[in-house]
Amino acid sequence: MKNLLLGILLYFFGQLFVWFQTNGQFLWPWAKKNPFIIAMAFGGITTYMFILGTKYIASHYGGLLWPGRFIGFSTGVVIFAGLTYWLLGEGINLKTAVSLMLAIVVIIIQIFWK
Numbered sequence: 001m002k003n004l005l006l007g008i009l010l011y012f013f014g015q016l017f018v019w020f021q022t023n024g025q026f027l028w029p030w031a032k033k034n035p036f037i038i039a040m041a042f043g044g045i046t047t048y049m050f051i052l053g054t055k056y057i058a059s060h061y062g063g064l065l066w067p068g069r070f071i072g073f074s075t076g077v078v079i080f081a082g083l084t085y086w087l088l089g090e091g092i093n094l095k096t097a098v099s100l101m102l103a104i105v106v107i108i109i110q111i112f113w114k
Contacts, residue, residue, distance in 0.1 A: 004060040004111065010053030011072045015079040017046040026088060067110045074110075077103035 021042050024031035031038055050072070057068035081100050084090045092100070 001060070003056040007053045007055070007057035007060065007068065008071060008075065010049045010056065011068075011075045012079065014046050014049035014053060015072075015076045016083070017042050017049065018076070019079055019083045021046065023084070023088070070106050070110050074103040074106040078107075 021038055024038060025035065026032075053072065054065070054068050057071060058065055061067045078100060081092060081096060085092055
């Protein structure tokens, strides 16, 4: 369970970094003018988080990659929705709310369905 939690935590932080890399341009003029610098400064560490997250989650599931893929995708949906709502003020309509619930259900399925 330790590997699973560590992998999810790494995916969580990786998704945070990706959100700021791709959407920082809508928050800060400097980020909009310097996308290459942002990509170079954060791209390596972000990729490393995903590599390690995949390693730990695959280890938890006996080498299987699909559970990590679903967890990674779903954490990305949750992080994106939360940060976009909080920092950019983009509302959550019914379609987005249902998609968020489905993403959370996917994570729960991957963690608890044996």
